[in-house]
Amino acid sequence: MELQKFYYDNKIVKQFAYATMLWGIVGMLVGLVIALQLAFPIFNFDFQYTTFGRVRPVHTNAIIFAFVGNAIFTGVYYSMQRLLKTRMYSDLLSKIHFWGWQLIIVLAAVTLLAGYTMSKEYAELEWPIDILIAIIWVVFGINMIGTMIVRREQHIYVAIWFYLASFLAVAILHIGNSIEIPVSFLKSYPVYAGVQDALVQWWYGHNAVAFFLTTPFLGLMYYFLPKAANRPVYSYKLSILHFWALIFIYMWAGPHHLLYQALPDWAQALGTTFSIMLIAPSWGGMMNGLLTLRGAWDKVRDSAILKFMVVAVTAYGMATFEGPMLSLKNVNALSHFTDWTIAHVHIGGMGWNGFLTFGMLYWLLPKIFNTKLFSQKLANAHFWIATLGMLMYSVPLYWAGFTQTLMWKEFNADGFLAYPNFLSTVTQILPMYMTRVVGGIFYFTGAILMVYNLIKTVNSGNIINNEEVEAPARAVLQASKLDGESTHRWLERKPVRFAVLTLIAVVIGGAIEIIPVIVVKSNIPSIQSVQPYTPLELEGRDIYVREGCYTCHSQMVRPFRSETERYGDYSKEGEFVYDHPFQWGSKRTGPDLARSGVVTGKMYKSATWHYNHFMDPRSMSPESIMPKYPWFAKQTLDISSLKRKIEVMQSLGVPYPEGYAEKAEAELIAQAEKIAAELKASGIEIAADKEMIAVIAYLHRLGKDISTAEVNP
Amino acid sequence: MDKHNEQMEFDERFDQNLIEDHEYDNIRELDNPAPFWLMGLFYLSVLFSIFYGAYYFWIGIGELQTAEYKSEIAAAEINSKKQASSAFDESNISLYHDEANLAAGAELFATKTCVTCHGTKGEGNAIGPNMTDEYWIHGNTPEQLYQVVKNGVPEKGMTPFKGQLSEKQIVQVISFLLIKLQGTTPENAKAPQGEKLGFYSASQSEVKEPNDSTLQ
Numbered sequence: 001m002e003l004q005k006f007y008y009d010n011k012i013v014k015q016f017a018y019a020t021m022l023w024g025i026v027g028m029l030v031g032l033v034i035a036l037q038l039a040f041p042i043f044n045f046d047f048q049y050t051t052f053g054r055v056r057p058v059h060t061n062a063i064i065f066a067f068v069g070n071a072i073f074t075g076v077y078y079s080m081q082r083l084l085k086t087r088m089y090s091d092l093l094s095k096i097h098f099w100g101w102q103l104i105i106v107l108a109a110v111t112l113l114a115g116y117t118m119s120k121e122y123a124e125l126e127w128p129i130d131i132l133i134a135i136i137w138v139v140f141g142i143n144m145i146g147t148m149i150v151r152r153e154q155h156i157y158v159a160i161w162f163y164l165a166s167f168l169a170v171a172i173l174h175i176g177n178s179i180e181i182p183v184s185f186l187k188s189y190p191v192y193a194g195v196q197d198a199l200v201q202w203w204y205g206h207n208a209v210a211f212f213l214t215t216p217f218l219g220l221m222y223y224f225l226p227k228a229a230n231r232p233v234y235s236y237k238l239s240i241l242h243f244w245a246l247i248f249i250y251m252w253a254g255p256h257h258l259l260y261q262a263l264p265d266w267a268q269a270l271g272t273t274f275s276i277m278l279i280a281p282s283w284g285g286m287m288n289g290l291l292t293l294r295g296a297w298d299k300v301r302d303s304a305i306l307k308f309m310v311v312a313v314t315a316y317g318m319a320t321f322e323g324p325m326l327s328l329k330n331v332n333a334l335s336h337f338t339d340w341t342i343a344h345v346h347i348g349g350m351g352w353n354g355f356l357t358f359g360m361l362y363w364l365l366p367k368i369f370n371t372k373l374f375s376q377k378l379a380n381a382h383f384w385i386a387t388l389g390m391l392m393y394s395v396p397l398y399w400a401g402f403t404q405t406l407m408w409k410e411f412n413a414d415g416f417l418a419y420p421n422f423l424s425t426v427t428q429i430l431p432m433y434m435t436r437v438v439g440g441i442f443y444f445t446g447a448i449l450m451v452y453n454l455i456k457t458v459n460s461g462n463i464i465n466n467e468e469v470e471a472p473a474r475a476v477l478q479a480s481k482l483d484g485e486s487t488h489r490w491l492e493r494k495p496v497r498f499a500v501l502t503l504i505a506v507v508i509g510g511a512i513e514i515i516p517v518i519v520v521k522s523n524i525p526s527i528q529s530v531q532p533y534t535p536l537e538l539e540g541r542d543i544y545v546r547e548g549c550y551t552c553h554s555q556m557v558r559p560f561r562s563e564t565e566r567y568g569d570y571s572k573e574g575e576f577v578y579d580h581p582f583q584w585g586s587k588r589t590g591p592d593l594a595r596s597g598v599v600t601g602k603m604y605k606s607a608t609w610h611y612n613h614f615m616d617p618r619s620m621s622p623e624s625i626m627p628k629y630p631w632f633a634k635q636t637l638d639i640s641s642l643k644r645k646i647e648v649m650q651s652l653g654v655p656y657p658e659g660y661a662e663k664a665e666a667e668l669i670a671q672a673e674k675i676a677a678e679l680k681a682s683g684i685e686i687a688a689d690k691e692m693i694a695v696i697a698y699l700h701r702l703g704k705d706i707s708t709a710e711v712n713p
Numbered sequence: 714m715d716k717h718n719e720q721m722e723f724d725e726r727f728d729q730n731l732i733e734d735h736e737y738d739n740i741r742e743l744d745n746p747a748p749f750w751l752m753g754l755f756y757l758s759v760l761f762s763i764f765y766g767a768y769y770f771w772i773g774i775g776e777l778q779t780a781e782y783k784s785e786i787a788a789a790e791i792n793s794k795k796q797a798s799s800a801f802d803e804s805n806i807s808l809y810h811d812e813a814n815l816a817a818g819a820e821l822f823a824t825k826t827c828v829t830c831h832g833t834k835g836e837g838n839a840i841g842p843n844m845t846d847e848y849w850i851h852g853n854t855p856e857q858l859y860q861v862v863k864n865g866v867p868e869k870g871m872t873p874f875k876g877q878l879s880e881k882q883i884v885q886v887i888s889f890l891l892i893k894l895q896g897t898t899p900e901n902a903k904a905p906q907g908e909k910l911g912f913y914s915a916s917q918s919e920v921k922e923p924n925d926s927t928l929q
Contacts, residue, residue: 157740231722233740235746237745269765280758281755291748416878566876620829
């Protein structure tokens, strides 16, 4: 057969690899900063733009979308060209994809620190950036599918199945979760409210883990592991089974982030059961990886690359076993809202994503620079220091999680909470927070070693920007199945059909859970006494969102005696119908605030207390680790878009009376003056137009409506 | 030329069942079955899910979360009824005068967040009033103080402690306040608030002996 000559584009691979290293270092450094902030609040620097609530989303976004994202693209652009025996479909699209993605990262970092946020975890970015992400993602998709269409290889390999599923699912998740109505250039409200918003968000959040952190990396594993080990893939059959099972089942598991919360029981049960059914499909990936190493274990001893890959796959196996266990109601009752979750995700993030990325970079950069790795010894040192770092990071956090949850739940012999003061449960785990910082420093040091090693490697070689190859054209086969061809084998040479089936598989789970919660009224029993926020409370809520309070404070009292004793009545679905976005939170570094407005409740604090606490939390509680917010007292509340906010809320179904937008400002001022007068009576002079007043108004509203309410089924 | 066209190594122990025609950038695939235990695990997890659905919904043996909460509260109430001292009378409180109980009161004052608003020495701060002077906002009889500590004065920032302190503990705290803290002169004392009602006088309660039995 006649050979065609063509060139692999290595330049784009190099660019993505450099971006991976750069953002990896940045993301880990930011992680170190927030770890320090939790152990020593002085690291909030008393500066509005560097408080934990704003920096934490920068860390998560930088690691997930900048570090891991660029790692995915590095591996995909390298392996896809070779697996399909063609150059990428379009150099221009590759270029737009690369620079567009880096632009998004920079915009994300700047806007998040500046306080522009949707407050939906890992989907914090505001609407203009959301649109840009969608465009760039589609550019990537067109480039990917185009490459599949112009391929020379007859069949698409398992790695490509995973890339394809990742592209499709992430597109749906991102768009579905980001439907929002703009209020101004950098502020919008999601169309979903309360329970619906929570369900959509965790459908997204859970599957961002699935289709951004897991399936693309399984694809990378299926290429780079057999390459690095020089061994054939253990089982083609297993690849098929676990691929389809994984992508289908994953999409159902989102509600396991909302167990024992204000979500219909049936949705929670789906979250639990589908999580349990995920164990075997996940382990299918791990086993296919580990069994591929049969006959190559002797190489693992010497090769840092294989060591990284083995630990990555093992960490994947551990995290995907622990995940389903955390989805069991009785385990989740203990783990949720604690550092247990943080430890769990770092096994996945540091172990699976980090280590596979490191292994891939060590393997791939010498190849495209036509040279050898500068130092195997340094790479081995990186491996050991990173492994140690990961353990020193996660073990103390598991310990912190267990300790704190047991303290939260303990009652003394008299029937009272043994630790009614939330802060005492935080003080108890501060030593673990400090140890975690040391683990993070180890892991970060390892990454620095890698960057040095790879810079040296790159300097010793020369980039082959366009790598010459020859391969025959793809033979044209009949469209229908050949004799003796299995259905799946047939599908592998029909990528468009493959993509359509993949799409169907990933859509079903989300649709079955989300549509009924939006459409069927009985899923969210209404509560007559629940009213929309006043204009001042709404503005205060937007400040709460801006500051990322949800990163440390939940607004979700679970139906446990230990929580209702501590916080007040448990949260009901109908309480959140005007919450665009929901603020349930996922971690309690501070106490729950769902009932902070119930005057006779356990969480109520006077306006004076809040004022003093925001000015300096340590003046009220010497051991508090909360950042100071003295600028609340200085900054004037921006009410320039209040009218528009009310109108947007009305368009989303919030029952403000007609023409209310016009009256909102006067009402806001009246309410603010009342609070300012109350503070003045206690000797605190503050103008009524300051942000502080709005935040206090919001905190004094939380959970109040239901205190005298009846729930109507 | 493609520099990567070196063949994957062949290991005769493992590679007898290479699938023909499955070769992508020299990556080969083997025709091994999925591990049987893994398939078993999958079927087990499906069975578990069916059982789970049946347990909670179709047969309905399992308590869903609201029912589970009610059971938990009911169990706690039975337990607390057993322990509650029905003889305790909020309208007639006897203070403690013995050092052990007064020390326990001091300990509670220091550890149950009283100090956050009333100062480490009871001197008061921006939130709470001075506890050492003769001025009182909500009265100074043991019965009045008991109500303030128990139910709080939420609109002014005083936390209700009924969920945190037992009856006996509240009496320990107010005994400490009235007998030990009153009349001390800490630094930075807050200016007086409320009415001048004077210091608590022990004679008020001397007529009745502290009756521990009702509190334990």
